[in-house]
Amino acid sequence: MKARVTVTLKTGILDPQGKAIEGALRSLGIEGVASVRQGKVFDIEIEGADPAKAEALLKQAADKLLANTVIENYRVEVVG
Amino acid sequence: MKAAVVVFPGINRERDMARTLKLVSGVEPAMVWHADTQLPAGTDLVVIPGGFSYGDYLRCGAIAARAPIMDAVRAHAGKGGLTLGVCNGFQILCEAGLLPGVLMRNAQLRFICRDVYLKVERSDTPFTRGYNAGQVIRVPVAHGEGNYIADGETIARLEGEGRVIFRYASPDGMIDPNWNHNGAINGIAGIVSERGNVLGMMPHPENHVEAAIGRTDGRGLFAGLADALKRAA
Numbered sequence: 657m658k659a660r661v662t663v664t665l666k667t668g669i670l671d672p673q674g675k676a677i678e679g680a681l682r683s684l685g686i687e688g689v690a691s692v693r694q695g696k697v698f699d700i701e702i703e704g705a706d707p708a709k710a711e712a713l714l715k716q717a718a719d720k721l722l723a724n725t726v727i728e729n730y731r732v733e734v735v736g
Numbered sequence: 737m738k739a740a741v742v743v744f745p746g747i748n749r750e751r752d753m754a755r756t757l758k759l760v761s762g763v764e765p766a767m768v769w770h771a772d773t774q775l776p777a778g779t780d781l782v783v784i785p786g787g788f789s790y791g792d793y794l795r796c797g798a799i800a801a802r803a804p805i806m807d808a809v810r811a812h813a814g815k816g817g818l819t820l821g822v823c824n825g826f827q828i829l830c831e832a833g834l835l836p837g838v839l840m841r842n843a844q845l846r847f848i849c850r851d852v853y854l855k856v857e858r859s860d861t862p863f864t865r866g867y868n869a870g871q872v873i874r875v876p877v878a879h880g881e882g883n884y885i886a887d888g889e890t891i892a893r894l895e896g897e898g899r900v901i902f903r904y905a906s907p908d909g910m911i912d913p914n915w916n917h918n919g920a921i922n923g924i925a926g927i928v929s930e931r932g933n934v935l936g937m938m939p940h941p942e943n944h945v946e947a948a949i950g951r952t953d954g955r956g957l958f959a960g961l962a963d964a965l966k967r968a969a
Binding site: 669670672673676720721722724726727 | 795799831837842845887
């Protein structure tokens with residue numbers, strides 16, 4: 657089973673990397689970008705075929721390692 | 737002093753740290769590998785040095801914080817054992833949940849390697865008994881992710897409980913954004929745990945301990961620790 661964990665910075669957490677990317681887009685002449693926040697995507701292959709079990713496993717992985725919940729939120733998706 | 741220096745793959749300041757511990761206390765520290773599950777018997781100080789554990793993959797310190805040895809470090813700290821994390825060591829202690837907050841990318845996005853001035857906020861801790869409260873020391877920093885942040889409630893608690901031990905300052909001890917090179921909230925350079933036995937700090941006091949290098953401002957931290965442990969023994 658394929659799954660995806662998306663980790664994003666919580667609202668209000670300063671994101672200097674996102675700001676730098678925002679500036680670079682502007683300097684490339686790409687107009688209309690209001691703001692950029694940088695995050696991470698983990699594509700994960702899960703053994704077995706039980707989506708509920710996969711989701712529980714992914715949440716555990718995100719809580720224990722993939723995200724630092726002090727500053728980050730995460731979303732898990734079982735893609736199938 | 738029976739110190740143990742924890743070594744993870746990618747850590748590169750462990751020899752500076754071991755050399756300083758030996759120089760100041762006269763006792764060679766044990767080097768403990770990340771895959772070990774126990775600290776040497778009688779360890780009274782655990783030090784996590786600086787470097788780039790696991791190449792800073794995922795987040796600085798994130799993978800090291802989950803290494804096998806960290807359960808033993810957690811148990812040591814949980815019993816009130818003195819624990820010091822410098823630079824990457826501070827990041828690892830935060831990721832391990834032994835200290836609150838996170839070290840984010842420097843606000844200016846640059847890796848900064850130079851001397852900074854620190855105001856020592858308190859002298860009544862085992863880590864700072866070698867200094868006077870309000871004293872300014874000059875020590876080097878070398879990091880790209882030293883920008884300390886935590887939620888407002890945590891910052892208020894740290895400040896209210898006097899757990900900010902070192903702050904970036906001007907040479908005459910003023911807390912000024914111009915002397916805060918990485919953007920850390922309130923100029924926070926080092927904090928202690930609730931019980932005061934775990935210190936995390938971004939700057940490297942272990943690199944300013946010998947006159948031959950130019951300065952000895954960092955020596956007070958290690959001399960103070962050695963003295964505190966001698967008294968406790």
